[in-house]
Amino acid sequence: MESRRVTKTLEDQWMVERQVREIYDYFYSIPPNSQSVIRPWLCYWILHSITLLGESVDAGLENDAIDFLTRCQDKNGAYGGGPGQMPHLATTYAAVNSLITLGSPKALSSINREKLHAFLLRMKDPSGGFRMHDGGELDVRACYTAISVASILNIVDDELIHGVGSFILSCQTYEGGIAGEPGAEAHGGYTFCGLAAMILINEVNRLDLPRLIDWVVFRQGVEGGFQGRTNKLVDGCYSFWQGAVAFLIQRLNLVVHEQLGLSNDLGTESDDSSESELSAEEEHLEVTSSHVQEICPPQEGQENASDTTKIADTGYEFINRPIAMQPLYDSMYLQQYVLLCSQVDGGFRDKPGKGRDHYHTCYCLSGLSIAQYSWTDEADSPPLPRDVFGLYSRNLVEQIHPLFNVELDRYYEARKYFSCL
Numbered sequence: 242m243e244s245r246r247v248t249k250t251l252e253d254q255w256m257v258e259r260q261v262r263e264i265y266d267y268f269y270s271i272p273p274n275s276q277s278v279i280r281p282w283l284c285y286w287i288l289h290s291i292t293l294l295g296e297s298v299d300a301g302l303e304n305d306a307i308d309f310l311t312r313c314q315d316k317n318g319a320y321g322g323g324p325g326q327m328p329h330l331a332t333t334y335a336a337v338n339s340l341i342t343l344g345s346p347k348a349l350s351s352i353n354r355e356k357l358h359a360f361l362l363r364m365k366d367p368s369g370g371f372r373m374h375d376g377g378e379l380d381v382r383a384c385y386t387a388i389s390v391a392s393i394l395n396i397v398d399d400e401l402i403h404g405v406g407s408f409i410l411s412c413q414t415y416e417g418g419i420a421g422e423p424g425a426e427a428h429g430g431y432t433f434c435g436l437a438a439m440i441l442i443n444e445v446n447r448l449d450l451p452r453l454i455d456w457v458v459f460r461q462g463v464e465g466g467f468q469g470r471t472n473k474l475v476d477g478c479y480s481f482w483q484g485a486v487a488f489l490i491q492r493l494n495l496v497v498h499e500q501l502g503l504s505n506d507l508g509t510e511s512d513d514s515s516e517s518e519l520s521a522e523e524e525h526l527e528v529t530s531s532h533v534q535e536i537c538p539p540q541e542g543q544e545n546a547s548d549t550t551k552i553a554d555t556g557y558e559f560i561n562r563p564i565a566m567q568p569l570y571d572s573m574y575l576q577q578y579v580l581l582c583s584q585v586d587g588g589f590r591d592k593p594g595k596g597r598d599h600y601h602t603c604y605c606l607s608g609l610s611i612a613q614y615s616w617t618d619e620a621d622s623p624p625l626p627r628d629v630f631g632l633y634s635r636n637l638v639e640q641i642h643p644l645f646n647v648e649l650d651r652y653y654e655a656r657k658y659f660s661c662l
Contacts, residue, residue, distance in 0.1 A: 278322030281313055281336040286603035288342045292648045293606045293638045298343075307348050310336045318356025329374045330364060333357070334386035341393065341647050341655045349658050358396040361387050369404020380421040381412050385434030392441045393645055393652070395659040397553045406444035409435045416471065417452030427456060429469040429482040436486055437644045440493075441555050450490065450497045454569060457486050461570045465578035466592070467608075476591045477583035477601050480575055480608020485643045487569040488611045492559060494566040556644050557656055560620045572612040576630035579609045610641045620649065 277283075284306055291298060298306070312324040313336060319328030320336035340348040364371045364387060371383035384405050391397040411423045412435060418427025419435035436453070439445040460467050460483050466475035467483035490497065498504065583589045588597030589605035613636075616628045620640075626633045642652040 278326060279332070279335075280323045281310060281320055281332045281339060282322075283599060284310060284339040285335040285342070286599040288339050289647070290599070290603050290606050292342050292651065293610060293641070295639055303343050303345065303348070306339065306343060307345075307351055310339060311351050314351075314353065315360075316356075317360050318353045318358075319360040327374055328360060329377070330371065330383050330386040330390075331373060333360075334390055337390050337394065338645065338647050342651050344651045344654050346658070349655060352394065354394050354396050354659075354662070357390070357394070358398075358401075361391055361396075361401055365401065368408055369406075370408035371405075381409055381419060381431045381435045381438070382421060384409055385438040388438045388441050389645055392553060392556055393647075393655060393659070395553050395656075395662065397441075402442045402552065405442055406439060406447055409439055410447050413448060413453070417449065417454070417456035419453075426470060429457075429460065429467065429479045429486070432457065433482045433486050436489055440489060440559060441552070441644060443552055443555060445493060446496050446499075450493060450500055453486075454490060454497070457483055457490075458569050461575070464582065465571070465574035466582070467570075467575070474592065475578070477579060477589055477608070478591065478604040480579050480583075481604040481611060481646065482608075484570070484575060484608045484611040484615075485646070488615055488643050490569060491564045491566045491615065492562045497566075554656075554660075556642065556652070559644060560642055560649070560652075564618055568615040572615045572628070573630055575612045576609060576636075579605050579612070580630060580636065606638055607641055607646055609636075610638045611643065613637060614640050 288298065288306065309324075310320065313320045313322070313326070313332070315321055315328040317328060319330070320333040321328050322332050326332075337352060340352060361371070364374070364383065366372055366379050368379065370379050370381075371387040372379050373383045373386075377383075387401065388397065388405060391401050409419065412420045412425070412431070414420050414425075414427040416427045418429070419432040420427050421431045432453070436445070436448070439448055460469075460471075460479070462468055462475040464475050466477060467479035468475050469479050469482065579589070582593055583591070583601065583605045585597050588599075589602040590597045591601055613624050613629050617624050624637070629637050640649045641647065642649050645652060647655075
């Protein structure tokens with residue numbers, strides 16, 4: 242009987258199979274807790290969802306969450322995906338928002354703001370944008386997470402802001418939405434990140450807002466939900482990413498009307514109303530500035546606030562602007578999609594046929610909040626029953642700050658705490 246001839250191809254096949262077995266053996270030998278690189282995100286998605294439902298965690302769980310996130314904090318101030326993991330802007334954003342959502346002095350004081358500021362500067366790219374981690378990708382998501390964290394922690398400065406607006410502007414596409422990087426396709430997540438970051442650095446007037454509006458209003462599908470990109474299926478998570486874009490634009494009516502060459506009276510009154518609206522906004526800015534000084538009086542030699550101090554408080558000024566523009570989408574239709582199509586077994590999902598998960602639960606609830614409060618004239622004002630789909634007392638969720646996606650009262654508490662540091 243002839244022995245089987247071993248060909249070169251067969252030898253190569255055996256080698257591949259052996260290497261694959263070794264990879265599998267190594268993978269299954271890794272402790273379970275070492276496999277996840279998104280654990281701060283899990284904290285944020287879960288804690289934020291609980292808070293939007295008007296609930297809170299008990300003291301024991303809160304302390305455990307603070308302890309865990311502290312162990313995720315790198316010696317240089319930023320947060321990794323788990324204890325001992327590489328610091329990353331995305332998980333830093335998730336960890337900071339988690340701690341702000343917990344809201345206790347212990348949670349807020351656990352953040353090393355000085356070292357975190359140094360980390361943000363190291364992630365700064367000569368192009369003006371930010372990288373997600375050392376040697377990592379350069380995109381609009383990195384710009385937003387860096388600026389959001391710096392703003393809400395009151396550590397934003399000229400060096401961090403420099404060039405960010407130009408980088409984001411280079412990512413606005415011919416469609417009007419914003420891509421992750423220059424030359425890429427407009428996307429709902431990146432559009433939110435780019436628009437929110439431009440608002441936070443007071444450069445939103447540089448974007449082509451009429452084109453952005455034209456793009457976002459056509460992203461609501463016939464099902465009621467939003468799609469993330471042109472010619473894609475709807476997804477529950479875009480209830481926030483796209484819904485928040487539309488919600489932010491409602492407070493930018495002065496910029497939009499200026500870019501369109503229209504008067505700012507919304508066509509309802511005489512030209513005098515335009516002047517009175519502008520005067521009202523100027524008066525509001527003065528009240529905002531006075532409110533900051535009441536919370537934390539200026540120290541000796543700091544009587545005149547710098548431009549960066551004003552930029553650090555943009556989030557407060559923005560959420561307290563009156564809404565002078567109606568929603569750009571069908572808010573009731575979006576609520577129907579979230580509650581009737583995305584909700585399943587106590588959680589939320591992408592679309593019917595998919596499973597529930599913490600990510601979609603977080604952003605479906607955030608989008609639901611955006612839709613319910615899109616008709617309120619002022620922050621802290623509850624929506625009218627006619628603006629909430631279904632039973633008001635059962636379906637109403639808490640209000641969020643649309644620039645940071647944290648519950649509004651938790652934002653106010655964090656702002657008060659960090660304004661005095």
